[in-house]
Amino acid sequence: MSDSTDRLPVFPRDFLWGVSTSAHQIEGAVEVRGPSVWDVFTAEPGNVRDGSTAVVACDHVARYQEDVALLRDLGVDAYRFSVSWPRVQSPGGLDFYERLVDELCEQGIRPVPTLFHWDLPVGLDWLERDTASRFAEYAATVVERLGDRVTKWITLNEPAEHTLLGHALGTHAPGKKLLFDALPVAHHQLLGHGLAAQALRAAGVRDIGIANSHGPTWPASTDPADVEAAEFYDVILNRLFSDPLILGEYPEGIAELMPGDVSADLKVISEDTLDWYGINYYQPTKVGAPGGPDDGSTEFSGVTLPPGLPFSVREIEGFPVTDFGWPVVPEALTELLVGFRDRYGDRLPPLAITENGCAYEGIDDQERIAYLDGHLRAVHAALEAGVDLRGYFVWSLMDNFEWAEGYTKRFGLVHVDYETQTRTPKASYRWLRDALRTHRA
Numbered sequence: 285m286s287d288s289t290d291r292l293p294v295f296p297r298d299f300l301w302g303v304s305t306s307a308h309q310i311e312g313a314v315e316v317r318g319p320s321v322w323d324v325f326t327a328e329p330g331n332v333r334d335g336s337t338a339v340v341a342c343d344h345v346a347r348y349q350e351d352v353a354l355l356r357d358l359g360v361d362a363y364r365f366s367v368s369w370p371r372v373q374s375p376g377g378l379d380f381y382e383r384l385v386d387e388l389c390e391q392g393i394r395p396v397p398t399l400f401h402w403d404l405p406v407g408l409d410w411l412e413r414d415t416a417s418r419f420a421e422y423a424a425t426v427v428e429r430l431g432d433r434v435t436k437w438i439t440l441n442e443p444a445e446h447t448l449l450g451h452a453l454g455t456h457a458p459g460k461k462l463l464f465d466a467l468p469v470a471h472h473q474l475l476g477h478g479l480a481a482q483a484l485r486a487a488g489v490r491d492i493g494i495a496n497s498h499g500p501t502w503p504a505s506t507d508p509a510d511v512e513a514a515e516f517y518d519v520i521l522n523r524l525f526s527d528p529l530i531l532g533e534y535p536e537g538i539a540e541l542m543p544g545d546v547s548a549d550l551k552v553i554s555e556d557t558l559d560w561y562g563i564n565y566y567q568p569t570k571v572g573a574p575g576g577p578d579d580g581s582t583e584f585s586g587v588t589l590p591p592g593l594p595f596s597v598r599e600i601e602g603f604p605v606t607d608f609g610w611p612v613v614p615e616a617l618t619e620l621l622v623g624f625r626d627r628y629g630d631r632l633p634p635l636a637i638t639e640n641g642c643a644y645e646g647i648d649d650q651e652r653i654a655y656l657d658g659h660l661r662a663v664h665a666a667l668e669a670g671v672d673l674r675g676y677f678v679w680s681l682m683d684n685f686e687w688a689e690g691y692t693k694r695f696g697l698v699h700v701d702y703e704t705q706t707r708t709p710k711a712s713y714r715w716l717r718d719a720l721r722t723h724r725a
């Protein structure tokens with residue numbers, strides 16, 4: 285046990301500890317599922333950094349028992365995974381999730397499925413309103429089979445990234461470059477959340493969440509042009525998703541840009557659809573007026589932003605960075621959580637961190653230990669400040685297919701040798717296991 289582990293604060297007894305994965309990133313077994321938009325996207329040369337695909341990934345469908353044993357030995361309470369919609373569409377596709385859930389329950393680990401983590405069946409597109417209804421039908425099918433053993437559900441993962449990267453910038457599947465014309469994708473996913481929540485409620489579910497990505501937006505300076513640009517960015521990346529879900533309204537100026545009967549849809553999106561709100565946190569973003577002073581201003585997370593946007597993303601200096609180049613700023617997580625509490629007050633459901641983690645190479649991953657140590661302290665500081673936060677999930681259990689980065693970025697607590705599929709727990713896995721033993725009340 286490292287010295288820093290000794291000093292970690294004690295967390296509440298009923299705090300839910302978990303790790304997260306997603307179907308497309310780990311499962312493999314493509315022969316027993318239909319194609320997803322990610323299969324099409326990865327098949328196109330140039331879309332994935334190392335030219336790889338997720339055809340095998342971590343071969344999890346075949347090796348799930350070994351992976352559940354790793355979860356058990358780690359000592360987590362819960363496992364957040366996603367259900368592949370294209371697999372569920374295939375005959376017998378739900379059988380795998382039934383086996384996985386049974387294995388988890390047998391090992392005393394709570395299953396927390398996410399219904400959509402970006403791997404949309406080919407033929408569907410969130411640009412179309414009908415996809416929201418199809419999503420609700422699919423949710424009903426899954427809950428019918430698993431609802432007797434699964435009580436805690438997540439509808440969507442990061443609709444912001446699916447909108448921004450998949451439909452606005454085209455660096456993720458389905459690879460569209462619609463810029464602001466991608467806004468209906470956000471609305472239809474939110475509507476899909478609302479309709480899926482109705483389907484889950486109809487099946488008796490009382491524990492529904494969503495996993496949205498959020499991070500504080502820091503203005504590059506106090507100059508009004510920078511402040512205004514940062515506010516715009518905060519609306520597009522944060523409030524566009526949290527306001528409708530929590531307040532039942534879009535930030536000013538957005539509703540007019542959305543399709544359909546927006547006020548009726550907002551009721552579906554917000555009325556009794558959340559028992560808790562999941563936050564995926566990775567980093568803050570510094571934002572200034574368009575055309576910032578440095579050339580890096582048009583780069584965001586490895587994505588080149590097109591010219592003509594009403595903001596520019598600036599480099600955050602003075603912090604360590606991960607292999608992704610993302611700054612490591614644990615205190616921004618406390619800022620984010622306290623900010624949510626202050627903004628939404630009594631309307632805010634209990635929170636959970638549904639993803640937090642970092643990309644680093646190596647099995648003796650001391651940087652990941654430092655990252656987790658810092659972020660757990662930041663979570664604890666938010667608890668001390670009175671934020672109602674009920675759980676924390678690390679991204680990710682094991683190295684996996686990191687979307688457009690292929691296998692070049694490793695987020696796992698467990699190392700995966702993609703040639704042999706050998707799993708090797710990293711130093712961070714042992715650190716977290718010891719932390720979980722020692723720091724529960």
Ligand code: BGC
Nearest residue numbers: 306441442445564639679686
């Ligand atoms: C996603 C994960 C992804 C992680 C690291 C999140 O945006 O939900 O699927 O692997 O970040 O990039």
